[in-house]
Amino acid sequence: xxxxxxxxxxxxxxxxxxxxxxxxxxxxxxxxxxxxxxxxxxxxxxxxxxxxxxxxxxxxxxxxxxxxxxxxxxxxxxxxxxxxxxxxxxxxxxxxxxxxxxxxxxxxxxxxxxx
Numbered sequence: 001x002x003x004x005x006x007x008x009x010x011x012x013x014x015x016x017x018x019x020x021x022x023x024x025x026x027x028x029x030x031x032x033x034x035x036x037x038x039x040x041x042x043x044x045x046x047x048x049x050x051x052x053x054x055x056x057x058x059x060x061x062x063x064x065x066x067x068x069x070x071x072x073x074x075x076x077x078x079x080x081x082x083x084x085x086x087x088x089x090x091x092x093x094x095x096x097x098x099x100x101x102x103x104x105x106x107x108x109x110x111x112x113x114x115x
Contacts, residue, residue: 003030004028004029004030005028005029005030005049005050005051006029006030006031006032006047006048006049006050006051007024007029007030007031007032007049007050007051007052007053008031008032008033008034008040008043008047008049008051008052008053008070008077009021009024009031009032009033009034009052009053009054010033010034010035010036010037010039010040010052010053010054010055010058010063010066011033011035011053011055011082012035012036012055012057012058012059013055014035016055016099017033017035020033020053020082021033023103023106024051024053024106026103027106027107027110029050029051032047032049036058036059036060036061037058037060037061037062037063037065037066037069038060038061040066040069040070041061041066041069044069044073044074048074049070049074049077050076050077050078051077051078051079051080051110051113052070052074052077052078052079052080053080053082053097054066054067054070054079054080054081054082054093055081055082055083056081056082056083056085056089056090056091057083057084057085063081063083063091064091067079067081067091067092067093068091078094078095078113079093079094079095080093080094080095080096080097080109080113081093081095081096081097082096082097082098082099082101083098083099084098084099094113095109095112095113097109
């Protein structure tokens with residue numbers, strides 16, 4: 001049996017985090033959720049995510065800083081930034097997921113990353 005890929009989500013809103021987890025699990029991912037950059041960084045030693053979905057508006061270290069840390073520690077990890085901010089304000093990432101989004105939009109985004 002093939003292991004499911006791991007997705008790291010960094011989202012401080014509990015409802016949005018739970019919804020994103022559900023959507024990613026339906027797409028075939030195991031999900032590790034962190035509510036802030038510090039929690040995500042603390043878990044780095046134990047995880048090796050194939051995908052990271054990072055909210056840009058986080059408490060403490062920003063989502064932009066989180067993107068940089070994930071890119072540094074997991075150079076092969078696909079990074080998706082998600083925010084209500086204008087896309088011009090997004091850092092460099094493999095894809096963007098402006099909020100609000102639907103499961104269909106997430107599905108299309110993941111298919112695009114897999115291609």
